[in-house]
Amino acid sequence: METAGALAAGSDRPFRNGWFERQTFWPAVAIVLLVLAVVAIPTWLNHAIAEPTSTVAEGDTATLKTDDDHQVVVEPIPGWERIDSPPDQLQLRNGKATVTVRVAESADNLDRYFRRLIRQLRTSGVQVLPGTPSKTDAGFSGLTGMVVDDGKSGDLSVLANGEAMVTLQSLVPPDQADQLNPQITTMVNSLRVP
Secondary structure: OOOOOOOOOOOOOOOOOOOOOOOHHHHHHHHHHHHHHHHHHHHHHHOOOOEEEEEEEEOOEEEEOOOOEEEEOOOOOOOOOOOOOOEEEEEEEEOOOOEEEEEOOOOOOHHHHHHHHHHHHOOOOOEEEOOEEOOOOOOOOEEEEEEEEOEEEEEEEEEEEOOOOEEEEEEEOOHHHHHHHHHHHHHOOEEEEE
């Protein structure tokens, strides 16, 4: 008479359910846990260790400066998130819209500097149209071209006032352009040398 522990026909081992054999089950569990860890831990860390930000309040100003004491003051856009940045730049975000203002070393030739920025951006897949002359209310002047990246568009500007020079790049989703572009223009017009 055969029992549940009887040997399977032609085998020296007792018959067991095939899906739960210890020799294959625990290594499979270990592999699944390892794959989950490789995928889940970086995602969790990205959310847990987010960029430090603060919300820009009405009347806030930012002084951007380089190592050689070039400084520019700008009024960030109220309500936008200010991302923690080095002292020579200001990074703002509003949903998927972004603005980066960076004070730069003085360039002898703005046109050449602008073309170099275009080449750098194009190597990373960003499209930039040639610059046209532009000027702010506070006397900064230079070149501004249109930027297109990842379905968003905006401006790339190189502006100077005396020894002070800034670059500005904005990217705004099409559905927010009418609302956010005037805010960005107001910020650009707030640029001044202290």
